[in-house]
Amino acid sequence: MKNIAILGYGTVGSGVYKIINDNNSHVSRRAGEEIKVKYVLDLRDFPGDPVEEVLVHDVDVIIEDESVDVVVEVMGGVEPAYTFVKRALQAGKSACTSNKELVAKHGAELISIAQEKNVNFFFEASVGGGIPIIRPLIECITADHIEEIQGIMNGTTNYILTKMEDEGADFDTVLKDAQDKGYAERNPEADIEGHDACRKIAILSSLAYEKQVDFEDIYTEGITKITTDDFDYMKKIGASIKLLGIARKEGSTVYSMVAPFVIYADNPLYNVKDVFNAILLKGDMLGDVMFYGKGAGSLPTASAVVSDVVDAVKRTGATAEILWESTKREIGSADAFTTPYFVRIKGGDKAAVENAFGTVEYIDGKDGETAFITGVMSGSDFNKAAEGFDVVSRIRVSK
Numbered sequence: 001m002k003n004i005a006i007l008g009y010g011t012v013g014s015g016v017y018k019i020i021n022d023n024n025s026h027v028s029r030r031a032g033e034e035i036k037v038k039y040v041l042d043l044r045d046f047p048g049d050p051v052e053e054v055l056v057h058d059v060d061v062i063i064e065d066e067s068v069d070v071v072v073e074v075m076g077g078v079e080p081a082y083t084f085v086k087r088a089l090q091a092g093k094s095a096c097t098s099n100k101e102l103v104a105k106h107g108a109e110l111i112s113i114a115q116e117k118n119v120n121f122f123f124e125a126s127v128g129g130g131i132p133i134i135r136p137l138i139e140c141i142t143a144d145h146i147e148e149i150q151g152i153m154n155g156t157t158n159y160i161l162t163k164m165e166d167e168g169a170d171f172d173t174v175l176k177d178a179q180d181k182g183y184a185e186r187n188p189e190a191d192i193e194g195h196d197a198c199r200k201i202a203i204l205s206s207l208a209y210e211k212q213v214d215f216e217d218i219y220t221e222g223i224t225k226i227t228t229d230d231f232d233y234m235k236k237i238g239a240s241i242k243l244l245g246i247a248r249k250e251g252s253t254v255y256s257m258v259a260p261f262v263i264y265a266d267n268p269l270y271n272v273k274d275v276f277n278a279i280l281l282k283g284d285m286l287g288d289v290m291f292y293g294k295g296a297g298s299l300p301t302a303s304a305v306v307s308d309v310v311d312a313v314k315r316t317g318a319t320a321e322i323l324w325e326s327t328k329r330e331i332g333s334a335d336a337f338t339t340p341y342f343v344r345i346k347g348g349d350k351a352a353v354e355n356a357f358g359t360v361e362y363i364d365g366k367d368g369e370t371a372f373i374t375g376v377m378s379g380s381d382f383n384k385a386a387e388g389f390d391v392v393s394r395i396r397v398s399k
């Protein structure tokens with residue numbers, strides 16, 4: 001039998017507890033041994049909840065109990081999660097987490113401690129919630145160089161953009177509606193400014209290209225400047241706008257970015273709507289492969305965490321090889337990142353547009369403005385070309 005301790009009895013922790021109990025014989029058969037929740041750590045009490053029988057308030061009880069084999073960290077935030085996970089690994093326990101802040105910041109170090117101690121540190125649920133993406137990336141798609149990752153990795157912003165597109169409602173109205181329905185946080189900044197997606201693409205960039213990509217280095221632009229007028233133009237060209245996390249390798253340079261992108265209908269991400277997430281990988285041999293599903297929520301996220309627990313139990317006595325060096329990778333800047341741009345400017349001087357931007361494709365526009373798609377250009381060339389124009393909107397276009 002293997003004993004599990006869950007750190008945090010919130011949305012994900014209660015889902016992990018439920019899955020291990022409700023699907024116990026299935027999960028145990030897949031793990032090859034019976035799995036039991038021995039402890040749940042939380043500061044709160046839960047009177048009347050069966051979890052009371054295993055509830056503890058002191059992490060030392062868990063760390064010092066040699067019969068605990070796997071610690072599940074689902075508290076969120078860097079501290080005290082980092083200290084607790086590090087102590088658990090150092091005490092010879094495997095650790096599984098859904099915590100993107102923890103993994104983006106300390107993933108490389110925690111993987112290396114797990115290797116020293118011959119245990120495992122797994123984090124499938126930290127990107128894309130219930131969608132399997134980490135394990136496919138490090139264990140399945142091993143024959144390919146990953147040329148690019150494009151991910152819709154934030155359900156809140158995808159929901160807001162879908163409503164703006166389908167219902168013609170403006171950003172503030174949709175955000176308020178999403179908050180009232182509980183789809184968006186009262187403080188929505190981490191989602192709408194792209195910080196949540198930034199942590200997730202930092203993790204995927206580090207894994208795909210095997211060296212630490214610091215999330216602080218990733219150019220991050222949220223969705224607050226997107227308007228219903230932008231979506232009106234998208235309807236004319238059969239495209240949509242999605243908040244993407246991008247990782248791309250060109251030569252020896254890795255680019256990583258979070259920004260809204262124009263997506264044409266031939267990109268499989270075009271049909272990813274509402275709170276759903278999807279991650280599109282481009283392998284040099286495989287071509288495109290997309291992973292789609294629920295990127296948040298108690299049971300989908302907990303399902304990914306429990307799959308890590310099963311894997312950790314199956315691998316007892318051996319450590320999975322995860323290539324993620326702690327050496328920092330300097331990434332290419334947003335100025336050097338090349339892409340076409342969708343642009344709206346005030347006025348209608350096409351000669352001046354072509355003089356600055358070269359050949360462009362015009363889109364029939366609103367009165368008093370000119371809209372067009374540029375050729376592929378770097379961020380710095382775009383900024384130079386745009387000088388002197390009154391730019392209403394500019395959105396990168398997925399190549």
Ligand code: HSE
Pocket residue numbers: 129153154155156157191196295296
């Ligand atoms: N706030 C996140 C989202 C939750 O909207 O996708 C999962 O990280």
